[in-house]
Amino acid sequence: MRPESQNEGLNVLRAACAISVFLHHCHLFPGGWVAVDVFFVISGFLITRSIEGRPSGSARERLFGFYGRRVRRILPPIYLYLGLIAPLVVVFHPELTSGWLASATFTYNLLFICNGAAPSPLLFHTWSLAVEEQFYLLFPFLLLFWRRRATPVLLVIWIMMPAVRLAFSAWADVDTAFIRPTSLAVYVVGLTQLDAFAVGALLSLHYRRFASRGSVIAIIALVGLMVGLGWLTTGTADGAFYWPFLGTPGAYQYVWGYSLVALLGVSMVLYGSGFPVVPRLLRPLATLGFYSYEFYILHLPILYAYQSFVPTVSIVDRIIEYVVCFALTALLAVQLNRAGRHIVDVVFRGRGLVAGRGQA
Numbered sequence: 001m002r003p004e005s006q007n008e009g010l011n012v013l014r015a016a017c018a019i020s021v022f023l024h025h026c027h028l029f030p031g032g033w034v035a036v037d038v039f040f041v042i043s044g045f046l047i048t049r050s051i052e053g054r055p056s057g058s059a060r061e062r063l064f065g066f067y068g069r070r071v072r073r074i075l076p077p078i079y080l081y082l083g084l085i086a087p088l089v090v091v092f093h094p095e096l097t098s099g100w101l102a103s104a105t106f107t108y109n110l111l112f113i114c115n116g117a118a119p120s121p122l123l124f125h126t127w128s129l130a131v132e133e134q135f136y137l138l139f140p141f142l143l144l145f146w147r148r149r150a151t152p153v154l155l156v157i158w159i160m161m162p163a164v165r166l167a168f169s170a171w172a173d174v175d176t177a178f179i180r181p182t183s184l185a186v187y188v189v190g191l192t193q194l195d196a197f198a199v200g201a202l203l204s205l206h207y208r209r210f211a212s213r214g215s216v217i218a219i220i221a222l223v224g225l226m227v228g229l230g231w232l233t234t235g236t237a238d239g240a241f242y243w244p245f246l247g248t249p250g251a252y253q254y255v256w257g258y259s260l261v262a263l264l265g266v267s268m269v270l271y272g273s274g275f276p277v278v279p280r281l282l283r284p285l286a287t288l289g290f291y292s293y294e295f296y297i298l299h300l301p302i303l304y305a306y307q308s309f310v311p312t313v314s315i316v317d318r319i320i321e322y323v324v325c326f327a328l329t330a331l332l333a334v335q336l337n338r339a340g341r342h343i344v345d346v347v348f349r350g351r352g353l354v355a356g357r358g359q360a
Contacts, residue, residue, distance in 0.1 A: 009275030011289030012282050013268055014042065018292040022299050022329070026322050034261050036128050037196050041265030043132055044139075044200025045273075051143050052204065059144040066140050072348070076340030077294050078129065079104070085122055085301070099123045106133035113172075113185045121304035125296065131190040135197050143201075151205060154198040158262070161195035165255045168192055196262040203266050207273075214270025222264045229260075294333035294340075302329050 017035035024032025051066055082104055089096045099120060102111040109127040112119065142150055165186055172182045186192050203210060278286055288295065303325050312321050 006286075006290060007273055007276050008278040008283070008286040008289075009272040010042065010046070010269065011286040011292075012275075012278055013038070013272035014289035014292040015285040016289075017042075018288065018295045018299070021296065022326060025300055025303055026325075028322070034264070037193065037258060037261040038265040038268060039128070040132070040135075040193055040196035041200040041203075041262060041269055043135070044197035045204045045269050046200075047136065047139065048143065048201040048204035051140060063140055063144055067136075070136055072344045074129075074133070074293075076343045077297055077336050078126070080336060080339055080343075081297050081301075088122070093120070093122075096120050096123060102126075102130075106130040109134075109188045109190045113189050121300045125300045127188045129297075131188075131193055134190055135194070139197065139201070151202065154202050154205075157198040158195045158202070158259075161192065161198075162255050162259055164194075165192045165258065169255065193258065195259060196265060199262045199266050200269065203269060210266075210270055211274070214267060214272075214274055216271065218267045219264065219271060222260065222267055226257075226260050226264065288330060291330070291333040291337050294336040295329055298332050298336065299325070299329045302332070 017038050020029060020032040020035035022032075023029035024035075047066075050069070051062065054062055054065065057065070082100060086100065089100050099108060099111060100123060102108040103123050103126040106126075107130055108123060109130040112124070112127050142153060146153070168189065168191075169182050169186050172185045303321075306321055306325050310321065312318050
């Protein structure tokens with residue numbers, strides 16, 4: 001059951017991001033990939049709030065408490081999924097073994113950028129989970145042991161990230177070990193997306209200063225800016241939505257583009273967090289948002305499985321495919337969440353470590 005302490009406004013935003021990614025992989029929403037970056041902003045915001053919201057205890061106790069909550073929330077669903085597809089990988093797709101291992105160790109983003117990696121809809125989407133876990137490895141230490149300097153460090157990260165993306169893209173252009181196109185390598189490598197986490201963390205640390213600036217008008221203005229710049233730099237309607245970046249085609253649009261996406265994410269988090277309780281009409285979305293992690297894990301494999309076994313010829317076939325896959329993903333996401341919580345109960349029962357299983 002969904003905890004009452006959950007911020008329903010943010011869960012609605014999570015649901016919107018999950019649906020956007022789903023539609024993107026259905027080839028219905030080319031710009032839906034932007035939602036992954038918004039997820040990064042949400043993570044930076046909520047993880048900072050999770051650590052700052054538990055000020056009691058020593059830094060070591062808070063650090064272990066944070067990682068304990070993350071392990072209980074993140075590992076059971078993804079390892080259950082990887083366990084279910086392991087026989088398929090071993091028997092039918094042994095070429096995916098390295099990808100499976102990379103997903104299990106949250107390093108798929110690093111594997112994927114290299115030539116020779118075998119991308120698969122069973123595993124490809126775990127690159128973003130890897131990026132988040134790599135962020136979790138470092139950020140708590142900054143917040144707990146270098147708290148007074150956290151704000152300037154996060155500001156430097158946000159300001160420097162375009163330069164980091166430019167330098168990495170130049171390196172990837174020269175080094176033949178990286179995949180093509182270079183823009184995709186920049187997107188999935190992880191270290192080039194740190195500004196999204198950084199601005200989310202900054203928002204959490206200084207929430208009161210920004211709380212009054214989250215509005216629909218701000219979100220619309222940022223989307224308009226992104227679409228306008230995309231249209232001006234590509235000259236096409238598709239470019240306006242798919243490449244909302246500064247620069248001309250092929251001229252490193254992604255260098256500054258992700259900075260704009262991060263700002264859009266902050267505006268959306270600001271607006272969504274202002275509604276701890278949403279109208280009844282939006283409650284189903286809030287519920288879906290609570291299961292968005294499991295939804296994300298399952299959506300691409302379910303689409304792949306359906307397309308592998310069910311022929312789609314007409315538009316009606318496509319509509320049926322999308323409806324069935326969405327419903328099935330949502331239903332199985334709930335079951336995956338429950339199975340993960342059951343594992344947590346069994347493993348940690350009697351150790352005083354079961355509390356705090358909800359999404360941070």
